[in-house]
Amino acid sequence: MQSVLFILNAIENGETTPQETVARSFDAIAATDARIGAFRSLADRDGALAIAGKATGPLAGIAVGVKDIFDTHDMPTEFGSAIYVGNRPAGDAALVAMMRARGAVLAGKTVTTEFAFLQPAGTRNPRNLAHTPGGSSSGSAASVAAGMVPVAVGTQTGGSVIRPAAYCGVAGYKPSFRLVPMVGVKTFAWSLDTAGFFAASVADAAAFVARLTGRALAVEPVDPKALRVGFYRTSIWGEASADMQAAVELAAERAAKAGAAVVEIDEPPALTAARDAHLALQNFEAALALAFEYENHRDRLSDVLRENLEQGRATSAEAYDETRRIARRARRETGALFETVDVLLTPSATGAAPLGLSSTGSPAFNKLWTLTGNPCVNVPGISDAAGLPLGVQVLARFGRDRMALSAASWLETLLAGVQITASKNGALRAALP
Amino acid sequence: MQSVLFILNAIENGETTPQETVARSFDAIAATDARIGAFRSLADRDGALAIAGKATGPLAGIAVGVKDIFDTHDMPTEFGSAIYVGNRPAGDAALVAMMRARGAVLAGKTVTTEFAFLQPAGTRNPRNLAHTPGGSSSGSAASVAAGMVPVAVGTQTGGSVIRPAAYCGVAGYKPSFRLVPMVGVKTFAWSLDTAGFFAASVADAAAFVARLTGRALAVEPVDPKALRVGFYRTSIWGEASADMQAAVELAAERAAKAGAAVVEIDEPPALTAARDAHLALQNFEAALALAFEYENHRDRLSDVLRENLEQGRATSAEAYDETRRIARRARRETGALFETVDVLLTPSATGAAPLGLSSTGSPAFNKLWTLTGNPCVNVPGISDAAGLPLGVQVLARFGRDRMALSAASWLETLLAGVQITASKNGALRAALP
Secondary structure (H helix, E strand, C coil), X not given: CCCHHHHHHHHHCCCCCHHHHHHHHHHHHHHHHHHHCCEEEECCHHHHHHHXXXXXXXXCCCEEEEECCECCCCCCCCXXXXXXXXXXXXXXXXXXXXXXXXXXXXXXXXXXXXXHCCCCCCCCECCECCECCCCCCHHHHHHHHCCCCCEEEEEECCCCCHHHHHHHCCEEEECCCCCCCCCCECCCCCCCCEEEEEECCHHHHHHHHHHHHCCCCCCCCCCHHHCEEEECCCCCHHHCCHHHHHHHHHHHHHHHHCCCEEEECCCCHHHHHHHHHHHHHHHHHHHHHCHHHHHHCHXXXXXXXXXXXXXXXXXXXXXXXXXXXXXXXXXHHHHHHCCCCCEEEEECCCCCCCEECCCCCCCCCCHHHHHHCCCEEEEEEXXXXXXXXXXXXXXXXXXXXXXXXXXXXXXXXXXXXXXXXXXXXXXXXXXXX | CCCHHHHHHHHHCCXXXXXXXXXXXXXXXXXXXXXXXXXXXXXXHHHHHHHHHHCCCCXXXXXXXXXXXXXXXXXXXXXXXXXXXXXXXXXXXHHHHHHHHCCCEEEEEECCCHHXXXXXXXCCECCECCECCCCCCHHHHHHHHCCCCCEEEEEECCXXXXXXXXXXXXXXXXXXXXXXXXXXXXXXXXXXXXXXXXXXXXXXHHHHHHHHHXXXXXXXXXXXXXXXXXXXXXXXXXXXXXXXXHHHHHHHHHHHHCCCEEEECCCCHHHHHHHHHHHHHHHHHHHHHXXXXXXXXXXXXXXXXXXXXXXHHHCCHHHXXXXXXXXXXXXXXXXXXXXXXXXXXXXXXXXXXXXXXXXXXXXXXXXXXXXXXXXXXXXXXXXXXXXXXXEEEEEECCCCHHHHHHHHHHHHHHHCCXXXXXXXXXXXXXXXX
């Protein structure tokens, strides 16, 4: 994979130039994407290299893949929908404009499921082409995992950043709600939609977003003895595969061995309720956000989307308001959890990437945290017996993105190259305090 | 002015048809708008009448003016900016699609200041053509005040719904934050931007939004003896003109005489701090939201916008985060205020509409409530010695929109036709409990 930090250091040391590193990304795409299908459209190579040649900002030399629900004035923006084939927005999404202003170059628009919902779009998982890369940020996760670009941008409404990152074995970072702007991004559910980032390692993702936003987000060294980790199985632990359970237990075990204080945390009922409320809230907002498409192009929507929009239309305003109150209580409860721990450790997905391309997998372990808005990081490194990645998720208090990233980066070093060969479900619980 | 309730009742009673009422709006625009300048572009009359002729939804027969920062797939959407002349979005904003699905007809796009900020755009105040109609929803307020359409849609980031409604002498309703979707509306500051509605009376505005959203928002009869009104002068009372002070004092006096429990409420320091923090928060978000325009079309921005964007760019992420914390505290404090009162009564603007078209006036009395997200209503009815309207503002607890609308509608009946002939600043304070 291409590393943000490696590229930036090499440029800083005069060993390469932004033009060369961007050219390498375009070369990798040309050599690789035919079998992955991560990109929906590509930027003009010569134009991009010309821009890179003049770039001076803190992201100069970084080629980025951007999910095709972000507006770009110079590339089609099709939202993964037949309704918008050839659509050309008048301007760039705020995040795109920010990246460009800081010297990054857009390599292309990455494949998204239809309006970033569930209908799969054909991208393959670089770790095993027979498996899904996850969704909805399918192309973004795959483009980084296949070594085509050092960074890709996606979004998460249910689990569309953390899950595909986990399936593809790359770092995924979903910032605190509205830490980065969503202006110019096709809305699915405005209370949930959150931009996120894919990179080879957690430190790479953190470095990119730090330079993009000017925020102090670069990972810091973690003193394990000062780190309090909550091992959070959730009330849906049974939905995780035996391999995934073993992976998270192993992560907790290694964190404890390295000196961190690891405690088990039972899920408060208010958070279980919030996970259950996510779909109704999402569908109600989606039915309004996509009212134009539903009213005018209903026959060009997938069945799964149309059915969910119809559920949203059938949801009363009162029922929606109740989901918002549930979400508010969940945010308060989550804040209370972080009185006793610095980070929570929980599965990134129910297991490894499912076989086949007919489903992008389940967001069960992600959607609660999209609703609460906490920063989440997928820690790559563990794989199953077949070599498929098993991601574990680290999250921190709202606004403590640097803590989530730093702890995740530390854990990444403890888990690099680990393979789960046999499940040992349940064995860890007794070992923890 | 055209009344939503009158139109809907007349259609329901078979006295007129949706086609006739919509035609009347187009006729009024043709007869009036040359001297007002409320519309930036008009829908095709024949096409609109054909749609109205077939409309069956709960808003059939209502012609609407929509601020030109809402996307429309069949009309230009120019955001009041030279950068976007002739811009044609691919779809409709969610609110536009909702209105159309419920039978309303778009009469046209109303004039907005540049990106809904401060640069005036030439619309005149129908109550006196020498005066500003206020901004940024200049055309929306004026189109209703001049009797061209029964309803217009605008947005408020500082005071862009309540202030122009007050200046033009119409009802203005800014719902609770995110009660109505902002999808497809040009973003200025995502924590603040709120769609709002203009109509002849408060009951008209409430009826329209009730039918639009399916929410129980129609005004209810108020039992004055059960109504607790907080007279909220604010810490910037001195910025209100003597006439405005007299108008709000009179409103409090009449409410008390009619049986309501009126108490003076001093502004908590946390709310003063929030008002002071509004601009920094707004500018930081605007600098990101308009990053594409700033980076690519800087020379086509007004001086006032460019300067504010540059202030936003110079604001640190830490300073911005602090404004968000201040906003959160203010929301909590506002909630506490509503433990003891049902509504707050406060000025809608610093005074009557300023003379001339070189300024759209001050949002000083609005921006705090945009930041807290409380529902606000401008109550029309009072005017000054020159006949210019003096609006008073009623607001309620977050989510209690129906309370704000019902109390405002009740107050509207108490204040209809009142003229402030001489200021009596300060005379009321002693009369209150």
